Amino acid sequence: MSDVTIERVPKGRLGVWLLIAGEIVIFGGFIASYILARLEYPEFGSKEAAGDLNIVVGTVNTLILLISNWTMVKAHEAALEKNVAKAKSFMIYTLVLGLLFLGIKLGYEWPTDFSHGHTISSSKAIADQAPGSEVMKVSLFWSYYFLMTGFHGLHIVVGSLVIFFVMLGISGGQNLHRVELAGAYWHLVELVWVILFPMLYLIQ
Amino acid sequence: MSAHHEQSFISKYVFSIDHKYIAKQYTVTGMIFAFIGGLFAVAFRTQLAWPGTNIPFIGVLDGMKYNMLVTNHAMIMFFWAGMPILLAGLGNFVIPLMLGADDMAFPKLNMLSYWIFFVSAVLLILSFMAPGGGAAGGWTMYPPLNAQQGVDPDANFLVNLWTGGSLLILAVAVEFASMLLGGINFLVTSLNMRAKGMKLMDVPAVVWMINLATVDFMFSVGPLISGAVMLLFDRIFNTGFYDPARGGDPILFQHLFWFFGHPEVYVVLLPAIGIVAEIVPTFSRKPLFASRWIIIMATASAFIAFIVWAHHQFVAGIDPRMAEFFSITTIIISVPFAFIFFAVIATMFKGQIEVKTPMLWALGFLVFFLVGGVTGIFNGSAGLDMYIHDTYFVIAHFHYTLIPAVFFAGLAALHFWFPKATGRMMNETLGKLHFWITSIGFNMFAFPLFFSGLYGEHRRIFNYSSYQPMMADWIINIRHVATIGAMILAAAQVLLFINIILSATSGEKAGKNPWKCNTLEWVADSPPPHGNFATPPSCYRGPYEYSNPKRSGSDFWPQNEQ
Ligand code: HEM
Numbered sequence: 001m002s003d004v005t006i007e008r009v010p011k012g013r014l015g016v017w018l019l020i021a022g023e024i025v026i027f028g029g030f031i032a033s034y035i036l037a038r039l040e041y042p043e044f045g046s047k048e049a050a051g052d053l054n055i056v057v058g059t060v061n062t063l064i065l066l067i068s069n070w071t072m073v074k075a076h077e078a079a080l081e082k083n084v085a086k087a088k089s090f091m092i093y094t095l096v097l098g099l100l101f102l103g104i105k106l107g108y109e110w111p112t113d114f115s116h117g118h119t120i121s122s123s124k125a126i127a128d129q130a131p132g133s134e135v136m137k138v139s140l141f142w143s144y145y146f147l148m149t150g151f152h153g154l155h156i157v158v159g160s161l162v163i164f165f166v167m168l169g170i171s172g173g174q175n176l177h178r179v180e181l182a183g184a185y186w187h188l189v190e191l192v193w194v195i196l197f198p199m200l201y202l203i204q
Numbered sequence: 205m206s207a208h209h210e211q212s213f214i215s216k217y218v219f220s221i222d223h224k225y226i227a228k229q230y231t232v233t234g235m236i237f238a239f240i241g242g243l244f245a246v247a248f249r250t251q252l253a254w255p256g257t258n259i260p261f262i263g264v265l266d267g268m269k270y271n272m273l274v275t276n277h278a279m280i281m282f283f284w285a286g287m288p289i290l291l292a293g294l295g296n297f298v299i300p301l302m303l304g305a306d307d308m309a310f311p312k313l314n315m316l317s318y319w320i321f322f323v324s325a326v327l328l329i330l331s332f333m334a335p336g337g338g339a340a341g342g343w344t345m346y347p348p349l350n351a352q353q354g355v356d357p358d359a360n361f362l363v364n365l366w367t368g369g370s371l372l373i374l375a376v377a378v379e380f381a382s383m384l385l386g387g388i389n390f391l392v393t394s395l396n397m398r399a400k401g402m403k404l405m406d407v408p409a410v411v412w413m414i415n416l417a418t419v420d421f422m423f424s425v426g427p428l429i430s431g432a433v434m435l436l437f438d439r440i441f442n443t444g445f446y447d448p449a450r451g452g453d454p455i456l457f458q459h460l461f462w463f464f465g466h467p468e469v470y471v472v473l474l475p476a477i478g479i480v481a482e483i484v485p486t487f488s489r490k491p492l493f494a495s496r497w498i499i500i501m502a503t504a505s506a507f508i509a510f511i512v513w514a515h516h517q518f519v520a521g522i523d524p525r526m527a528e529f530f531s532i533t534t535i536i537i538s539v540p541f542a543f544i545f546f547a548v549i550a551t552m553f554k555g556q557i558e559v560k561t562p563m564l565w566a567l568g569f570l571v572f573f574l575v576g577g578v579t580g581i582f583n584g585s586a587g588l589d590m591y592i593h594d595t596y597f598v599i600a601h602f603h604y605t606l607i608p609a610v611f612f613a614g615l616a617a618l619h620f621w622f623p624k625a626t627g628r629m630m631n632e633t634l635g636k637l638h639f640w641i642t643s644i645g646f647n648m649f650a651f652p653l654f655f656s657g658l659y660g661e662h663r664r665i666f667n668y669s670s671y672q673p674m675m676a677d678w679i680i681n682i683r684h685v686a687t688i689g690a691m692i693l694a695a696a697q698v699l700l701f702i703n704i705i706l707s708a709t710s711g712e713k714a715g716k717n718p719w720k721c722n723t724l725e726w727v728a729d730s731p732p733p734h735g736n737f738a739t740p741p742s743c744y745r746g747p748y749e750y751s752n753p754k755r756s757g758s759d760f761w762p763q764n765e766q
Pocket residue numbers: 344469470472473515516534535537538541576577578579580581582583584585589592593594598601602605606609
């Protein structure tokens with residue numbers, strides 16, 4: 001009567017897509033909140049706020065992440081060809097690039113921001129003296145900046161761990177479909193950054 | 205497919221990956237929390253009716269303790285009772301069985317979801333042990349209060365993390381993560397693991413509704429997770445996301461909260477409607493009226509649920525044009541629900557109705573929820589809501605929606621599927637007694653509150669003695685009646701407890717299909733073994749073929765029979 005069969009889209013792929021959709025809405029909450037604040041406060045674009053971010057370093061990091069996505073696509077292609085060694089080496093490139101991104105973010109960018117006196121916190125003392133002042137709006141920018149880049153960094157860590165364990169799991173040539181799933185998640189991490197980068201760095 | 209014939213104690217009873225066992229874990233945890241949440245309510249209602257009473261184990265309630273009980277009552281009932289029972293527990297039990305599958309799509313992820321949920325429950329309990337006690341800022345966690353309560357801006361972040369308010373936010377966020385993972389399992393299982401021949405419209409309504417609820421949850425909870433993280437950061441890292449003095453915006457949190465909060469009420473309502481849509485046809489021996497349209501309408505409402513949220517914020521200073529928009533969407537969303545209600549009621553028309561306990565609870569849901577739905581429309585008109593917002597009218601409204609959904613429909617489901625889950629029938633007499641006492645207690649507690657609310661009784665006051673207008677005799681009487689009702693409601697649950705224990709140990713043996721039902725779970729043994737079906741069933745028709753003239757000799761036609 002009907003030829004509906006089970007398992008049309010592999011369940012792993014479906015599951016990861018749904019996970020990605022769920023994550024997008026979580027980031028959506030941060031991004032929407034930031035946009036609302038950004039629209040209200042031109043101060044976010046000032047020299048003490050977005051203007052104090054290093055666009056060159058940010059661009060380099062964006063490129064690193066883009067390349068890491070390309071290597072991940074290559075790993076997926078290799079997995080489709082059942083070429084375990086090739087898949088593994090491309091996954092290692094991806095991991096190295098991911099860690100490089102994180103190294104630049106946490107090892108260079110954040111410390112530079114700290115040394116310029118920017119932190120996630122804002123001073124209650126100043127707020128009490130001058131509520132709603134420019135200083136406070138600038139510090140709100142930095143709160144958002146550390147919040148969102150930190151949350152994104154956390155996803156780099158999780159994505160890297162996933163790639164790492166998938167890599168360990170394919171050694172004997174089994175579980176190769178997992179490469180695609182790890183890759184899909186990595187694309188999410190990339191996608192979010194491609195939204196965060198212009199939002200935080202470029203719009204001044 | 206089931207490679208686990210020999211299971212060790214741990215893998216069978218603790219870290220089980222069997223969806224039926226996980227369903228029981230969720231349900232039992234949820235019921236324990238429902239009981240705790242209920243006791244909280246009895247405690248604070250006692251304070252309202254007889255201010256200054258010395259309450260056993262808690263003592264005399266001061267404002268702080270009162271607020272703590274109210275806050276956690278709501279939190280527990282929504283997130284540690286309502287969702288685990290109606291969504292996680294029920295969904296885990298019925299989805300694979302009704303689809304003819306051997307388990308969930310990702311059994312290990314399923315187990316992980318439960319244990320993440322368990323961690324959230326531990327965090328919730330820890331929040332009471334923090335210095336200063338549990339969170340007391342209201343279940344909606346509104347800043348600025350909730351960004352500051354119990355926080356010392358000069359202390360380091362661990363000190364501020366170890367406060368009731370912060371731990372509760374963390375607990376809620378963890379609970380959401382667990383339900384999110386569980387939801388992925390539900391959707392993938394329903395899309396991918398249906399029995400051979402089962403088209404989407406052959407999927408029983410309850411599975412549809414659980415999946416729609418899951419979609420509502422998954423796509424609305426994100427902003428609140430991020431909102432909760434920001435609130436937590438305001439507490440522990442001294443950020444000012446919601447502090448106007450620091451450029452932040454407290455209304456932002458209200459939007460993030462209610463963007464989730466309204467769909468969340470459908471997360472509880474939709475499964476309840478699904479349950480009733482299974483039970484009413486079975487006990488009327490009639491096909492579910494307009495079943496296809498019920499699904500379509502429910503789908504529509506699940507989407508409209510995303511654009512009504514600001515009806516909770518009419519008095520928060522939102523733009524009146526925006527209030528107009530949200531008033532209209534709120535009225536629009538009532539239409540599909542009205543349709544579904546009439547369709548379910550029409551199902552009973554000229555049916556051979558047999559009022560067994562599951563049916564009794566289902567009928568209770570239909571009658572009482574109507575009160576909640578109609579009063580919701582009052583709240584939804586911005587002008588009227590200015591007056592009744594934050595009064596006991598709203599309290600009465602949502603108790604007439606949530607108690608029918610969680611208690612009445614939830615108990616309908618429990619009585620309906622208990623034979624499948626345990627292999628034994630529940631006791632009818634005890635069940636009916638339990639129903640009537642619960643109904644009396646519930647209506648005694650909730651109905652009078654409409655009147656005190658209209659009179660202006662505000663919902664967040666722990667002792668009315670110093671408000672002369674609120675101390676008129678009749679309004680004091682209302683408080684007494686409501687409190688006694690709440691006590692009856694709580695006490696009645698002892699009957700449920702006895703019934704469950706008695707029936708599980710010595711109830712009548714159920715057999716495979718005690719209700720003569722069509723859906724696939726009744727093809728399996730009671731209780732179904734690990735892996736569910738001896739041979740995977742095929743599906744030949746929709747789930748509601750009752751009293752079909754083409755079928756001779758029986759008034760039902762199981763989905764798997766040719
Ligand atoms: C026709 C359907 C419904 C309509 C039109 C409606 C409308 C409303 C409105 C406008 C409010 C805000 C009142 C105020 O705070 O001033 C409200 C509150 C509430 N409703 Fe409903 N509602 C409906 C159904 C439901 C259902 C099905 C549930 C749950 C299953 C529910 C649960 C709640 C809760 C929990 C609140 C109070 C939240 C709080 O302020 O603490 N409602 N409703």
